[in-house]
Amino acid sequence: MNSWKGKKILVTGISSAIGAVIARALLEKGCEVFGTYRTEKNLHLHFPEIPDGLIPISWAAHESPTFLDSSPVFEGWVHCIGAIQPQPIKYLNPKGNQDLFAVNYFSATELASKLLSLKKMQSSGSIVFLSSVSSHYPYRGGATYAASKAALETFSKALALECSHLPIRVNSVVCGLIRSTMLDRSVAHLDQNQEEKLLAKYPLGIGEPKDVANACIFLLSNEARWITGSQLLLDGGLMLNS
Numbered sequence: 220m221n222s223w224k225g226k227k228i229l230v231t232g233i234s235s236a237i238g239a240v241i242a243r244a245l246l247e248k249g250c251e252v253f254g255t256y257r258t259e260k261n262l263h264l265h266f267p268e269i270p271d272g273l274i275p276i277s278w279a280a281h282e283s284p285t286f287l288d289s290s291p292v293f294e295g296w297v298h299c300i301g302a303i304q305p306q307p308i309k310y311l312n313p314k315g316n317q318d319l320f321a322v323n324y325f326s327a328t329e330l331a332s333k334l335l336s337l338k339k340m341q342s343s344g345s346i347v348f349l350s351s352v353s354s355h356y357p358y359r360g361g362a363t364y365a366a367s368k369a370a371l372e373t374f375s376k377a378l379a380l381e382c383s384h385l386p387i388r389v390n391s392v393v394c395g396l397i398r399s400t401m402l403d404r405s406v407a408h409l410d411q412n413q414e415e416k417l418l419a420k421y422p423l424g425i426g427e428p429k430d431v432a433n434a435c436i437f438l439l440s441n442e443a444r445w446i447t448g449s450q451l452l453l454d455g456g457l458m459l460n461s
């Protein structure tokens with residue numbers, strides 16, 4: 220996308236710490252942002268006032284994405300929805316396991332399928348999924364979260380292949396720890412010593428939502444026109460220590 224003005228971008232999960240910053244960055248560029256949220260309180264937490272150009276859409280991942288029936292055709296889609304629920308494998312709760320997959324994986328697959336079947340993604344459009352380094356380096360208690368993100372990355376590559384003739388590009392941003400409520404939940408079960416050890420693994424410190432927004436904007440842009448099916452590692456150097 221050379222000029223951003225008036226581009227219609229779908230951001231699923233604008234009520235997330237990261238999704239809200241992505242939506243604001245796109246609005247600043249002059250895009251029209253169609254942003255989904257599930258919890259109204261969280262939408263208002265990030266957007267006390269709804270800025271011009273932002274169209275909030277109420278949608279929970281277990282519902283069919285019927286909002287697409289009346290939506291415009293999008294030039295881009297960034298999928299930020301995600302949940303984390305520590306579950307040691309020994310105590311895996313089947314319902315919790317399925318719910319986590321529904322949020323982290325099936326929300327993306329169903330939306331992608333419907334976007335394509337309704338022809339709601341513009342030719343030369345770009346799709347970005349937010350994944351996690353845990354898909355490559357799982358952590359104790361994070362089996363389902365890590366597996367759901369690994370599934371999302373594999374789906375992203377298959378989608379890139381199936382959309383290449385349109386052409387629509389599809390990429391994943393594989394994030395390390397980003398300052399957010401999800402980060403607070405990820406470290407909640409650690410004691411102070413464990414938390415300090417974890418954070419010390421990041422040579423550039425932990426990330427900010429704006430770092431993720433910058434990466435997503437690059438992948439949405441025409442500067443990334445030859446990049447598809449990739450996993451952009453965004454981890455502040457974490458892997459250098461693995």
Ligand SMILES: NC(=O)c1ccc[n+]([C@@H]2O[C@H](COP(=O)([O-])OP(=O)(O)OC[C@H]3O[C@@H](n4cnc5c(N)ncnc54)[C@H](OP(=O)(O)O)[C@@H]3O)[C@@H](O)[C@H]2O)c1
Nearest residue numbers: 232234235236237257258261279280300301394397399401
């Ligand atoms: N923060 C990190 O350290 C980190 C690291 C790696 C990857 N990521 C990924 O980055 C993305 C954003 O993370 P974040 O930290 O900004 O998350 P967050 O603040 O915890 O927000 C989670 C988002 O997912 C939405 N959501 C959760 N369950 C849903 C459901 N059943 N139906 C519809 N929406 C649902 C929430 O909607 P409501 O608030 O409206 O309920 C919210 O928009 C996620 O995919 C996450 O896995 C984050």
